[in-house]
Amino acid sequence: MRAVVIHAPKDLRIDSFPDSAPAAGQVRVQIANGGICGSDLHYYHHGGFGTVRIQQPMALGHEIAGVVAAVGAGATELAEGMRVAVNPSLPCGHCAYCREGLRNQCLDMRFMGSAMCNPHVQGGFREFVTVEASQVVPIAPTLSLAEAAMAEPLSVCLHAAHQSGSLLGKRVLVTGCGPIGALSVLVARYGGAAEIVVTDIADAPLAFAKKLGASHALNVAHEPAALEPWRAGKGTFDVLFEASGNQAALRSALDVMRPGGVIVQLGLGGEMTLPLNTLVTKELQLRGTFRFDREFALALKLMGEGLIDVKPLITASLPFEQAVAAFELASDRAQSMKVQLTF
Ligand code: ZN
Numbered sequence: 001m002r003a004v005v006i007h008a009p010k011d012l013r014i015d016s017f018p019d020s021a022p023a024a025g026q027v028r029v030q031i032a033n034g035g036i037c038g039s040d041l042h043y044y045h046h047g048g049f050g051t052v053r054i055q056q057p058m059a060l061g062h063e064i065a066g067v068v069a070a071v072g073a074g075a076t077e078l079a080e081g082m083r084v085a086v087n088p089s090l091p092c093g094h095c096a097y098c099r100e101g102l103r104n105q106c107l108d109m110r111f112m113g114s115a116m117c118n119p120h121v122q123g124g125f126r127e128f129v130t131v132e133a134s135q136v137v138p139i140a141p142t143l144s145l146a147e148a149a150m151a152e153p154l155s156v157c158l159h160a161a162h163q164s165g166s167l168l169g170k171r172v173l174v175t176g177c178g179p180i181g182a183l184s185v186l187v188a189r190y191g192g193a194a195e196i197v198v199t200d201i202a203d204a205p206l207a208f209a210k211k212l213g214a215s216h217a218l219n220v221a222h223e224p225a226a227l228e229p230w231r232a233g234k235g236t237f238d239v240l241f242e243a244s245g246n247q248a249a250l251r252s253a254l255d256v257m258r259p260g261g262v263i264v265q266l267g268l269g270g271e272m273t274l275p276l277n278t279l280v281t282k283e284l285q286l287r288g289t290f291r292f293d294r295e296f297a298l299a300l301k302l303m304g305e306g307l308i309d310v311k312p313l314i315t316a317s318l319p320f321e322q323a324v325a326a327f328e329l330a331s332d333r334a335q336s337m338k339v340q341l342t343f
Pocket of ligand 1: 091092093094095096097098105106107108109
């Protein structure tokens with residue numbers, strides 16, 4: 001079979017790739033759609049992010065869906081021909097965190113298309129993947145495989161909403177409007193937010209956010225004081241989803257958060273300097289959020305029932321043979337929200 005493999009920065013190839021039949025408890029899935037994520041783009045442009053670097057060629061991709069092609073012994077709940085989403089995370093199931101139910105914090109997490117461990121865990125941008133049956137979730141007949149491949153990033157945002165607590169009637173700020181910021185808008189709407197304000201430094205994603213139901217979409221590069229109306233008193237936002245990983249975005253948001261407000265940090269941003277006294281005196285709560293767990297099945301359920309519609313986010317689909325063109329397109333924020341490969 002063939003796979004989309006990163007060898008070095010800007011060296012993305014279509015390689016032949018070893019195939020494997022499913023062992024007991026495993027399932028082989030013929031991949032149909034794979035979404036290009038920000039981390040895939042980091043591997044493509046820079047060979048990694050932070051201290052994580054590719055050490056050997058690695059198939060990219062972890063937002064994938066397809067059709068069951070073969071079922072190993074014992075995976076009785078699955079059958080050939082089933083349409084499924086593939087959960088790219090495989091926690092060990094027996095470390096201290098897994099036993100506590102904190103599976104996204106697993107000490108031995110195997111996450112597809114990640115160079116965090118060595119040898120790397122190969123990703124899902126290939127014609128077939130063989131995975132544990134526990135990683136495969138059948139999807140509703142109403143759901144396309146393209147939508148099913150959005151389950152992973154949607155799960156990330158649902159997990160973030162679990163960190164924030166109830167959004168019902170809340171005033172929500174989303175900083176950064178890539179796919180994660182845009183999906184956070186959809187999750188905030190679903191969660192019953194009364195007002196959703198989105199900021200970014202580019203116009204195209206902001207126009208997108210408006211279409212998805214944001215109350216206000218503000219370009220803080222053109223208009224640095226755009227959040228001023230929400231600064232009344234000590235600030236008026238109940239919840240912040242920080243999806244940019246940018247220090248300036250987080251710092252300026254601190255001034256418009258109401259006392260006791262909850263900041264959920266989604267974006268990975270390396271080291272930052274923050275005015276700690278603002279956090280202390282306004283009793284703000286800064287919370288991290290990382291990947292997801294049970295939210296993967298929830299994402300598929302919500303999409304399958306039509307409660308969250310991710311279709312508008314998929315701005316392009318290209319055959320995987322054109323992966324380089326697809327990665328370049330995905331890097332262009334003026335044109336793209338989510339670009340998928342088709343297999
Ligand atoms: Zn574990």
